Amino acid sequence: MRELTERELVEGCLREDRRCQEALYKRYARRMYAVCLRYARHELEAQDMMQEGFVRVFDKLGGFRQDGSLEGWVRRIMVHTAINQYRRKSFQQERFGLEKLPEDPVAATALAELGERELLALVAGLPDGYRTVFNLFAIEGYDHAEIASMLGCGESTSRSQLAKARRMLQERIHAIHLTTHEGKASDR
Amino acid sequence: MRERHPIDDIFRRGLAAAEVEPPASVWAGVLRQRAGRHRLVVVWRRFRWMGLLALLIGAPLLWWVRTDAPARITPASAQAPAARSGSVNAPMGASDRSSPPAGTVPVPAHATTSSTPSSSARIPDATTAPEATTNRATDGRSPAAIAPDERARPSTAPVGTNNHFTAAERIGHERSSTRAQKVPERERTSSKSTFGGSAAGVLWMTDRLSVGDAEPMTGRRSALAHGMPAAAPGARNLPASYVLPRADWWLAVVAGRFDRSRLWKGSDPELVSARTAVEGHTGEWLWGLWAGRRWRSGTWFGAGVEHTGGRSTYERFDQSQQVSALVNTSIAIFENIVLATQSDTLFVVQERAETTVINGRSSTWRVPLLLGWERGVRRWVFGAHLGLAVEWQRMRDGYLFVEEWSEGGTVVQRTERVRDADRSFGLVSAQLALDGGFQLTEHWRITAGPVYQAGLGVVIGEGAVQALPTRLGGQLRLSVDLPHRNR
Structure with missing residues (x-):
């Protein structure tokens, strides 16, 4: 059975064809779930985010102009769903000092061997504000002006949160290195 | 310039194309959430008009039935404390508010308390000698005018009557009872x-x-x-x-959205059929200003100026054939003698496909004269109105689609720009509407409801083509009662 094209998928979904909707979901679910995991604090929140995001995708599919990539469009909706969820919460993480950051245990794996799960765990360990800014800047590729308008904060806030997120990730990666080396030394 | 950082690269490489299998419950949740929303949308789309109509008809009907219900006499035991609560300083009609529900008539307090006095009204202390004073207190004298010996004199009235009140209480009681009797109807309906x-x-x-x-x-x-x-x-x-x-003058700002279709008429059948062929339903916005007078009976009249405007685009796909005949004649002549002739005819058929987009913008000025009726229930107002309007319709811009057949059978499509002067005409229309409103403040009111308007006939500018509009939509108006002049 041939794979449906994006256009066929969209048209089927607009006709409320259940099979097309499921096909669209299955095609993008894995990638979008990874996106949601990056923005969420834990898996349950990511699942809620993904459910809400896909409901919005199906609701707004009529507005998708088929001149771009459907995946990019779905991803944007997921990111905006995550941002909306984040904006509902206050921007209190801005006031967090590094000393007060929650300490999440990170798997002792060599940096080179860090897989998706470990990287996701590192990102998930960031406070909400840092995580959102880091995701938007480092992975989605938005600049600070765009992030500031999306999150409703100042550009300087976005910059400082990104810097703190990077520093925190660096510290954690460094700690992973140390743990790994110590482990290797004790093996000898 | 974009900042680059090695940490960003590590995460971008690792996570940009990351894939994680989501649990199956997510898809089930999406289906569940959409099914619920979809069901609501379907129900709303199917029954919205019925619901609105039921609300507009049912709410005033319910109010009418409730206010026309016969007055109920409240049991005496329920009335007594209420009447007594109206002490000397209590405002007039306090008993009216404290106990009877809407639609009941207050029963005179003295008639009820005499048979069933409340335990809270009894004065257990014998020194107050209530029985001695109450008989005198009813003759209209103030407590101060009653002699101390009279106050102390024991009464012969049997225990268990309203003589259990002190003088002051009794006077207050009587006053409130009298007031309860005299409460005019306007107060009883004030709730x-x-x-x-x-x-x-x-x-x-x-x-x-x-x-x-x-x-x-x-x-x-x-x-x-x-x-x-x-x-x-x-x-x-x-x-x-x-x-x-007796009545209030009012002023209102009106806005509305209509679905409009037009019936084309005129002396040029070609234009009429062309217009009918390409024009369908279109949306129209309405803005206007009304003024009028509202009487206490609920009747009102109004007049105003309205402007509606609509933009429509019609697309038409046409296929045609252009046939050309080329005749090639050959003649062989020898010494002025025609030896042979040959004539070849070559037909060239050209297929033509053309999409014609026709844009139309029209605007209409309306002067409606309206007569309405309404009833209020608390801050809600329900009613209906009808009216006649003079309309001046003008096609502000547009193209007509015209098909022409040439003698040789060639089909020619032609679009023709419509000029304002060509398509302006006046007509009379009627309108019928239901109103549901809410009194925002003492003077401001917001009203909304469905409106139906239909063109009756063209009165000015009968020419090649005119349109009689039919509109169905909703209207919202914000009105203010103008202050009265002091005379």
Whole structure:
């Protein structure tokens, strides 16, 4: 059975064809779930985010102009769903000092061997504000002006949160290195 | 310039194309959430008009039935504490508010307390000798005028009657009872007033109005107007017969959205058929200003100026053939003798496909004359109105699609720009509408409802082509009652 094209998928979904909707979901679910995991604090929140995001995708599919990539469009909706969820919460993480950051245990794996799960765990360990800014800047590729308008904060806030997120990730990666080396030394 | 950082690269490489299998419950949740929303949308789309109609008809009907219900006599035991609560300083009609529900008539307190006195009213202390004083107190004298010996004199009245009150209580009781008897109808219906009873509002009205422009409020009509706040603090100083104006002038801003279709008529059948072929339903916005006068009976009239405008695009795909005949004749002549002739005809068929997009913008000025009727229930107002309007319709811009057949059978499509002067005409239309409104403040009101308008006939500018519109839509208006002039 041939794979449906994006256009066929969209048209089927607009006709409320259940099979097309499921096909669209299955095609993008894995990638979008990874996106949601990056923005969420834990898996349950990511699942809620993904459910809400896909409901919005199906609701707004009529507005998708088929001149771009459907995946990019779905991803944007997921990111905006995550941002909306984040904006509902206050921007209190801005006031967090590094000393007060929650300490999440990170798997002792060599940096080179860090897989998706470990990287996701590192990102998930960031406070909400840092995580959102880091995701938007480092992975989605938005600049600070765009992030500031999306999150409703100042550009300087976005910059400082990104810097703190990077520093925190660096510290954690460094700690992973140390743990790994110590482990290797004790093996000898 | 974008900052680059090695940490960003590590995460971008690792996570940009990351894939994680989501649990199956997510898809089930999406289906569940969409099914619920979809069901609501379907129900809303299918039944919205019926629901709105039921609300517009049912709510006034319910109110009508409730206010027309016969007055119930409240049991005496329920009345007694209420009547007694009206002490000397209690405002007039306090008993009216404290116990009877809407639609009941207060029973005179003395008739009820005499048979079933409340235990809270009894004075167990014998020194107060209540029985001695109460008989005298009813003769109209003040407590101070009653002699101390009279107060102390034991009564012969049997225990268990209203003689268990002290003099002061008795006087207060009697006063409140008398007041309860004299509570005019306007006060009894005040709980159904449009405005819920604002003492300041009534005082303001009585202060500013002259009797010549007013009539006393009685009966059900008072329910439409500003109600007398029977139990409002300070209301005891209100004049006994307060007055309200017979009618109010009002001003309203109107906005609406309509679905419009047009019936084309005229002396040029080609244009009429062309217009009919390409024009369908289109959306139209309406803005306007109304003014009018509203009487206490609920009848109102209004007139105003409205402007509606619509933009429509029609797309038409046409296929045609262009046939050309080429005749090639050969003649062989030898010494002026025609030896042979040959004639070849070559037909060239050209297929043509053309999409014609026709844009049309039209605007209409309307001057409606309206007659309406409404009823109020608390702050809600329900009614209907109908009217006639003179309309001046103008096609502001547009193209007509015209098909032409040439002699050789060639089909020619032609679009023709329409000029304003060509397509302006006046007509008369009728309109019918239902109104549901809410009194925002004492003077401001917002009203909405479905409206149907239909063109009746062209009166000015009968020419090649005219259109009679039919509109169905919703209208929203914000109105304000204008202040009265002091005379």
